[in-house]
Amino acid sequence: MNNEPMLTEFGKIFLFLLLAIIFVVMGLFTARLIRPSRPTKEKLLTYECGEDSEGSSWIKFNIRFYVIALIFIIFDVELVLLVPWLLVYKEIGFTAFFVGFIFMFLLAAGMVYEWKKGDLEWARPKPIIPVLNRTIKPLPENAFATQETPSSEVTG
Amino acid sequence: MTLETVLFWIFGGLAVVAAIATITRKNPVISALFLILNFGGLAGLYLLLNAQFIAVVQIIVYAGAIMVLFLFVIMLLRPDDEKSFFAENKQIKWTGIAIGTFLFAQLAYVIFVGVPKQSIVRDAQRSVEIGTIESIGRALFTQFLVPFEAIAFVLLAATIGALVLAKKKFD
Amino acid sequence: MEMWFAFVVALLKVIIIAHVVLITVSYLVYFERKISAWAQNRIGPNRVGPAGLLQPFADVLKLLLKEDIVPTNANKKIHTLAPILALFVAMGTFAVIPIGPSITLFGIVNPFVVADVNIGILYVLALTSIGVYAITFAGWSSGSKYSLIGGVRSSAQMISYEISMGFSIAGVLLFAGSLSPQMIVESQSGLMWNALLQPIGFITFVVAAFAETNRLPFDLPEAEPELVGGFHTEYSSMKFAGFFLAEYANMIIASSLIVTLYLGGWQVPFLEKLGLSEGVNAAIQVGSFFVKMGVLLFFFIWVRWSLPRFRYDQLMDLGWKVMFPLSLLNVVWAAVLAMWIK
Numbered sequence: 001m002n003n004e005p006m007l008t009e010f011g012k013i014f015l016f017l018l019l020a021i022i023f024v025v026m027g028l029f030t031a032r033l034i035r036p037s038r039p040t041k042e043k044l045l046t047y048e049c050g051e052d053s054e055g056s057s058w059i060k061f062n063i064r065f066y067v068i069a070l071i072f073i074i075f076d077v078e079l080v081l082l083v084p085w086l087l088v089y090k091e092i093g094f095t096a097f098f099v100g101f102i103f104m105f106l107l108a109a110g111m112v113y114e115w116k117k118g119d120l121e122w123a124r125p126k127p128i129i130p131v132l133n134r135t136i137k138p139l140p141e142n143a144f145a146t147q148e149t150p151s152s153e154v155t156g
Numbered sequence: 157m158t159l160e161t162v163l164f165w166i167f168g169g170l171a172v173v174a175a176i177a178t179i180t181r182k183n184p185v186i187s188a189l190f191l192i193l194n195f196g197g198l199a200g201l202y203l204l205l206n207a208q209f210i211a212v213v214q215i216i217v218y219a220g221a222i223m224v225l226f227l228f229v230i231m232l233l234r235p236d237d238e239k240s241f242f243a244e245n246k247q248i249k250w251t252g253i254a255i256g257t258f259l260f261a262q263l264a265y266v267i268f269v270g271v272p273k274q275s276i277v278r279d280a281q282r283s284v285e286i287g288t289i290e291s292i293g294r295a296l297f298t299q300f301l302v303p304f305e306a307i308a309f310v311l312l313a314a315t316i317g318a319l320v321l322a323k324k325k326f327d
Numbered sequence: 328m329e330m331w332f333a334f335v336v337a338l339l340k341v342i343i344i345a346h347v348v349l350i351t352v353s354y355l356v357y358f359e360r361k362i363s364a365w366a367q368n369r370i371g372p373n374r375v376g377p378a379g380l381l382q383p384f385a386d387v388l389k390l391l392l393k394e395d396i397v398p399t400n401a402n403k404k405i406h407t408l409a410p411i412l413a414l415f416v417a418m419g420t421f422a423v424i425p426i427g428p429s430i431t432l433f434g435i436v437n438p439f440v441v442a443d444v445n446i447g448i449l450y451v452l453a454l455t456s457i458g459v460y461a462i463t464f465a466g467w468s469s470g471s472k473y474s475l476i477g478g479v480r481s482s483a484q485m486i487s488y489e490i491s492m493g494f495s496i497a498g499v500l501l502f503a504g505s506l507s508p509q510m511i512v513e514s515q516s517g518l519m520w521n522a523l524l525q526p527i528g529f530i531t532f533v534v535a536a537f538a539e540t541n542r543l544p545f546d547l548p549e550a551e552p553e554l555v556g557g558f559h560t561e562y563s564s565m566k567f568a569g570f571f572l573a574e575y576a577n578m579i580i581a582s583s584l585i586v587t588l589y590l591g592g593w594q595v596p597f598l599e600k601l602g603l604s605e606g607v608n609a610a611i612q613v614g615s616f617f618v619k620m621g622v623l624l625f626f627f628i629w630v631r632w633s634l635p636r637f638r639y640d641q642l643m644d645l646g647w648k649v650m651f652p653l654s655l656l657n658v659v660w661a662a663v664l665a666m667w668i669k
Contacts, residue, residue, distance in 0.1 A: 012442035078311055
């Protein structure tokens with residue numbers, strides 16, 4: 001009779017995580033004990049290339065980040081749902097084969113929709129390439145002949 | 157007290173404290189941080205119940221994916237905007253309290269009245285085999301084939317719907 | 328009694344692994360500097376100790392003694408929490424990585440892994456998804472524009488590549504039929520390495536691993552020319568060291584995961600034919616794990632000093648339009664192959 005609870009594998013992980021936290025916090029705490037602390041007003045300013053910082057630091061940013069997070073959630077859920085399928089695939093055989101393929105087909109359909117609608121597009125740089133709109137007369141054949149200077153005088 | 161009971165109180169306490177902190181913090185980003193901690197506590201509780209798949213999904217999907225979206229939304233709206241939003245809308249506060257009370261009453265009913273005690277005990281004993289991912293997979297691909305495919309369709313609809321709504325809102 | 332014995336064994340393993348990881352991490356920094364010096368025709372660190380071998384300790388001591396500067400604009404608590412979270416996540420992942428076969432020592436079976444859980448790979452994915460927050464919170468709490476932009480960019484990058492990473496792993500899981508890393512290693516006996524069976528998945532996983540660890544060519548979060556230091560612009564002293572160590576610990580995790588999932592883990596093909604004793608076999612196998620890992624780490628560093636950085640739109644295009652379809656294709660390929668082999 002063994003009524004004592006065994007330390008399960010999850011218990012070991014819990015222990016490991018606890019130790020990881022303790023270790024990290026200890027490291028930071030030791031540093032706190034021995035390091036100097038001489039703050040000045042200038043030292044504690046936010047870094048902005050040596051200038052005084054301008055406006056709030058919590059700026060608004062591009063809406064695309066939000067759309068990416070939205071797409072991420074959906075595919076993450078699909079991935080997690082696919083995990084049970086992966087594990088029993090070999091046991092179940094052809095049923096699993098077809099079920100999984102319909103699932104992945106629909107997943108791909110979602111991806112194609114996003115692609116076609118342009119939600120995966122990121123802002124591209126739009127370089128302004130200079131365009132000449134008037135024709136240039138071709139140079140005469142002897143254009144460079146008159147400008148030639150003897151190089152020996154310069155380097156000498 | 158067995159080790160399991162101790163762990164139950166640790167994870168349960170963590171979840172409760174984090175949940176309270178989530179709704180009492182003024183700064184929405186810190187609220188989000190506590191909500192992540194709350195999900196962590198809940199995942200620990202699921203593990204104690206041998207529901208490994210649900211525990212890990214709780215972390216991957218809720219703590220790892222949905223909270224990223226929350227954070228992005230909070231960061232998109234500036235923090236000062238957020239404060240004025242809650243200060244000016246007193247109705248929202250009262251609606252929230254009403255809905256919360258209703259939900260709590262519902263939960264209390266389910267826990268204390270709605271479910272007979274025996275079935276809980278029986279399910280707890282079976283939970284050891286039920287919780288593993290392999291058994292979930294076996295059940296999904298023998299008994300629940302149609303619901304599984306339905307999920308795929310629902311997710312496709314969610315993809316399209318979410319993107320359409322997101323664009324409508326921000327364009 | 329047995330419970331306490333198991334507890335002590337587990338504790339010992341935890342402590343040993345934690346220290347091995349830390350020493351490896353600090354020497355990885357040394358090797359990164361040496362290899363970069365080699366790549367750029369320099370000498371690299373050579374003053375502290377013979378051939379500069381004591382340099383990591385000097386670095387740690389220096390960082391310990393540096394003043395910790397937290398900007399007045401920052402949110403102090405979260406500013407401190409972010410590096411703790413980064414390092415915690417990086418170290419926590421080591422718990423499930425098997426570095427050798429089980430050996431019998433003092434009458435009990437000792438697996439060369441801290442915890443052989445049956446959801447090991449999902450545990451790794453879960454911790455990776457938590458790791459995103461370390462950078463997001465670091466960026467948000469610093470109260471600096473560079474940090475915020477770096478943090479948000481980085482979290483978008485990490486979640487994008489997490490998807491392709493997950494789907495690349497899916498092919499491996501399908502072959503092994505298990506989430507336990509030890510089982511995945513055992514399923515690749517002989518030369519049935521997943522890298523050979525699923526080359527597409529192998530490549531997408533390696534690329535995604537580079538992106539997840541924020542290494543060049545994916546180090547957009549800290550792109551120096553435009554964002555100063557990205558999310559750790561406002562970090563100094565041990566808190567900076569936290570992020571720094573976490574980056575290198577993540578590299579070790581990434582390469583040991585690649586070894587475990589795709590390169591047969593600790594297995595040496597056809598070793599059992601030599602007929603050596605159990606102990607010698609185990610030693611060779613553990614050694615082979617570290618050799619494979621070392622080669623991959625060299626590859627990580629080599630790439631860093633050879634390739635330029637992506638532009639952000641190129642990075643997102645690669646993640647969603649190339650990596651994601653390819654990793655999905657790999658799942659289909661793995662499913663067909665598994666059917667065919669059977």
